Every structure is written in structure tokens, then in C-alpha cells.
Amino acid sequence: MQYRRLGSSGLQLSALSLGAWVTFGSQIGRSEARELVATAWDHGVNFFDNAEGYANGAAEQVMGDVIADLRLPRDGYCVSSKVFFGAAADRRPTQRGLSRKHVRDACDAALKRLRVEHLDLYFCHRPDPDTPVAETVWAMDTLIRQGKVLYWGTSEWPATLIREAAQIARTHHLHGPTMEQPEYNLLKRARVELEYAPLYAELGLGTTVWSPLASGLLTGKYTGGVPADSRLAQPELAWLKRSVLGDDGDRLTRAGRFVALAAELGVAPAPLAIAWCLTNPHVSTVLLGASRTAQLIENLQAIELLDRLDEATWRRLEAATS
Numbered sequence: 001m002q003y004r005r006l007g008s009s010g011l012q013l014s015a016l017s018l019g020a021w022v023t024f025g026s027q028i029g030r031s032e033a034r035e036l037v038a039t040a041w042d043h044g045v046n047f048f049d050n051a052e053g054y055a056n057g058a059a060e061q062v063m064g065d066v067i068a069d070l071r072l073p074r075d076g077y078c079v080s081s082k083v084f085f086g087a088a089a090d091r092r093p094t095q096r097g098l099s100r101k102h103v104r105d106a107c108d109a110a111l112k113r114l115r116v117e118h119l120d121l122y123f124c125h126r127p128d129p130d131t132p133v134a135e136t137v138w139a140m141d142t143l144i145r146q147g148k149v150l151y152w153g154t155s156e157w158p159a160t161l162i163r164e165a166a167q168i169a170r171t172h173h174l175h176g177p178t179m180e181q182p183e184y185n186l187l188k189r190a191r192v193e194l195e196y197a198p199l200y201a202e203l204g205l206g207t208t209v210w211s212p213l214a215s216g217l218l219t220g221k222y223t224g225g226v227p228a229d230s231r232l233a234q235p236e237l238a239w240l241k242r243s244v245l246g247d248d249g250d251r252l253t254r255a256g257r258f259v260a261l262a263a264e265l266g267v268a269p270a271p272l273a274i275a276w277c278l279t280n281p282h283v284s285t286v287l288l289g290a291s292r293t294a295q296l297i298e299n300l301q302a303i304e305l306l307d308r309l310d311e312a313t314w315r316r317l318e319a320a321t322s
């Protein structure tokens with residue numbers, strides 16, 4: 001495993017980390033989740049990503065149980081949560097968003113479900129147009145001062161809003177955002193590479209990037225249709241299927257060109273796509289998703305590819321998928 005600083009902070013995250021979306025508390029059972037966390041840990045993964053909205057809090061509960069069961073040392077791993085979407089099945093107005101009230105309530109609930117006394121990373125899962133940014137910045141700062149959160153950040157916020165939050169924090173001597181959690185893969189590059197570009201030096205922003213495989217599309221598994229045991233076959237994820245596959249065939253075509261090039265290079269597509277994300281020095285960690293341990297083991301091989309492949313190959317992958 002490699003370890004990278006989270007932006008300009010002192011926190012060292014494993015370059016590959018494990019996320020719980022779709023899988024924990026939903027697609028897979030507790031024993032499979034336990035095996036995934038144990039395998040990740042054995043390979044040097046030290047960051048486990050979660051959110052209140054994943055399976056209405058069930059993902060955090062499973063992750064908390066599994067980490068406790070495995071007796072991972074609290075000072076050896078980092079765990080995150082995200083606030084915005086809410087966890088209650090029947091969400092009332094105060095049970096979602098980024099108000100001071102929900103930020104506090106959601107943090108307390110996540111701590112309980114994850115069975116920890118603090119969250120290492122805490123994200124505002126989306127911007128909240130109904131809450132002033134200053135209110136959220138103060139709420140996050142309070143959690144840090146209370147020792148409930150160590151670093152706070154955003155997920156899929158526009159650069160202008162991240163800058164505004166940082167400016168408010170600077171003006172009032174509060175803790176500002178340390179990291180962003182954006183989607184980043186060979187099919188989706190603009191936000192990380194262009195929109196956020198000035199923020200890396202300006203704010204020391206770190207990134208914990210998601211969907212390195214575009215939900216599995218870059219493995220080539222959807223070329224001949226949707227396999228029955230894949231996430232896109234789940235009826236409740238019809239919205240995800242539409243967004244991953246697209247409606248004009250373009251994403252499938254670009255993914256097909258990528259898989260063909262991987263075959264030419266003699267490398268499995270999944271670790272290759274993940275390794276490409278790591279070639280960007282502004283990526284602090286790549287969040288892996290896996291529904292089976294064999295997938296995770298294959299994906300962890302991405303680290304070895306970083307030394308094996310050269311600049312020209314990375315540029316060829318970009319050309320093939322653009």
C-alpha cells in the first residue's frame with residue numbers, strides 16, 4: 001500500500017480505501033462485509049468511507065459492528081460519515097440537509113452506528129440551498145472543537161461554494177474544509193482536473209475520489225448487457241443504471257475502447273482504471289467499492305501498476321476514453 005497526505009493536512013490515508021455505498025447493509029450480508037474489511041485492512045487500507053444515507057444508516061451499523069468485531073485499533077484506521085440525505089426512512093424536514101440541527105444530530109447518530117467516539121472525516125454530502133453556508137461552517141467547526149470530528153469537507157460542491165466556505169472560516173478563525181469527495185474516473189474528469197484545479201494550492205484541498213470504475217462500467221462487465229448479480233440489475237437502482245450506462249451508447253463505447261486497450265496491454269481493466277486515478281497527484285485516496293472479496297483483491301493490484309506502466313500508457317488510456 002502507498003499512503004498519501006489528505007491535501008495539506010497531516011493525515012496519511014491509504015491511497016486505496018474502502019467504501020460502503022450500495023454494498024454494506026444492502027447488497028451483501030454481514031459476513032461478506034466482514035471479509036471485505038478484513039481483506040482491506042490486511043492489505044494496508046486504513047480508511048473506510050460511509051454516509052448516513054447509505055441504506056438508511058444500515059451501512060454504518062454493519063461497518064461499525066464489523067470493525068468492532070475485527071478489533072481494529074482505533075488509532076490505526078480512519079472512518080468517515082456524510083451528512084445531507086438523512087437516515088430516517090420517513091424523513092422530516094429537520095432530519096436532512098445541512099442545518100446546524102441536522103449536522104449535529106446526524107453526527108451523533110453516525111457515532112453511535114459506527115461505534116466510535118469521533119469521525120476522522122466528515123463530509124457535507126451535497127450543497128444545501130436552504131441553509132446559509134456560514135451556518136454549516138460554524139456547525140462543522142463546533143463538532144471539531146467538541147472532538148467529535150477531526151477533518152470536515154464537502155462532496156460534489158461547486159468550487160465557488162468550497163471557496164466561500166473556506167473564506168468564511170478564515171475570516172472567523174474557524175476550521176475550514178480540508179477535503180472534497182468528487183466522482184473521478186476515466187469517463188468523468190473535468191471537475192477534479194479543471195474546476196477544482198486552483199483549490200489544491202489555494203486551500204490545500206485533498207480529494208477522496210469515488211466510483212473509479214464508474215460503478216463497474218470500466219470493468220467491461222456491462223458490454224453484453226447487465227449481469228443479474230450486478231448492482232445495476234437491482235430494481236431500486238434503476239436511476240443508477242440510467243446514469244451509468246447513459247442513453248446514447250457513448251459511455252459504453254468509451255468503456256469498450258478502454259477494455260480493449262487493457263487487453264492489448266495484458267492488464268485487468270479494473271486495477272488499470274483505478275491506477276489511472278492515482279496518477280493524479282491531487283488524488284489523496286481512491287474509494288473502492290466491491291461486492292465480493294475477489295473484486296477487492298483484484299482492485300488492490302492497482303498499486304503495483306503505478307510502477308509498471310509509463311506516462312505514454314496513461315495518456316493512451318485518456319485518449320481512448322475521451
Ligand code: NDP
Pocket residue numbers: 018019020021022023049050125155156181182209210211212213214215216217219221229230231232270271287288289290291292294295296298299
Ligand atoms: P466503483 O466505481 O469502483 O464500483 C464498485 C462496483 O463495481 C462494485 O460494487 C462491483 O459491482 C463492481 N466491481 C468492482 N470491482 C470489480 C472487479 N474487479 N470486477 C468486476 N466488477 C467489479 O465504486 P463505487 O461506485 O462503489 O464507489 C466507491 C465508494 O465511493 C462508495 O462505496 C462510497 O464510499 C463512495 N461514493 C461516494 C459518493 C458521494 O456522493 N460522495 C457517491 C458514490 C460512491 P457489482 O456488485 O455490480 O459487481
